[in-house]
Amino acid sequence: MQKPLILITNDDGIRAKGLRALIEIAKPIGRVLVVAPEEGHSGESHAITTQTPLRLRQLQEPDGGDEVIMYACNGTPVDCVKLGMTHLLDEQPDLVLSGINHGSNASINVVYSGTMAAAQEASLSGTPAIGFSLLDYSPDADFSSVQAIGGDLISKALKFGLGNEICLNVNVPALPLQEIKGVKFCRQANGTWEEGYDQRADPYGGKYFWLSGRYSNNEPDATDTDEWALSNGYVSVVPVQPDMTSYKELERLKREWQ
Secondary structure, eight states: OOOOEEEEEOSSOTTOHHHHHHHHHHTTTSEEEEEEESSOOTTOTTOOOOSSOOOEEEEOOTTTGGGEEEEEESSOHHHHHHHIIIIIOSSOOSEEEEEEEESOOOTTHHHHOHHHHHHHHHHHTTOOEEEEEESOOOTTOOOHHHHHHHHHHHHHHHHHOOOTTOEEEEEEOSSOGGGOOEEEEOBOOOEEEEEEEEEEEOTTSOEEEEEEEEEEESOTTOSSBHHHHHHTTEEEEEEEOSOOOOHHHHHHHHHHTO
8 A cells, every 4th residue: 555645844944853853753654745934934824925926946855765755935834735735746645744843832822823824724625634843942952752752643643534624733842752741632721922022223223123922821720721731741732623713602692792
């Protein structure tokens, strides 16, 4: 039997260490096509490019063999998934992987994440997808724990599949593998960013602003959330869907407003 076809992207860019680590996880499992941004696109969520042309540049990977084909794209992570699935492939991939992100995509971060937007884009077409993140923002982060855990999750996604338009948001604590207690399937924590902007001056006296902020977990005592799992040494796995309807509020509006 032919190996499954796996499309990989990220939001930290084609040169990111996390992307290379994810490729190494996927290579023994399937045929791998990588389409990743030329530069980093963190925090750009589900952005797509509409005002400038998109370009693809194939990379030569002498150690990849026939199992890995790599392209760099000047677009966003979602652009990469769209181009990969509609232009580069003549068959639907069996799985789309995004990451491994340098930093957390737990809780409200999933809204801003380019990593998770790429996974969600794939799920919209009915393709199972997983976004991987490590809670370490260093460009030289140690991804060995994700590599040890990720293969099993990928194999299970291929074997059991995911529900319609569902992708998985997987976050791994920045701990040595022996200190990780296991995997928790959980819900997204209710959290917020308390944001502000540092005002600064350029050499000509002009003002500019730099985003700053602090994350706040609004339910620190809840034990069924991704933030609790990560704080207690577990890998968090949250199923994510594009339907953002608040069904409880919908019923209230029908009842009280109509």
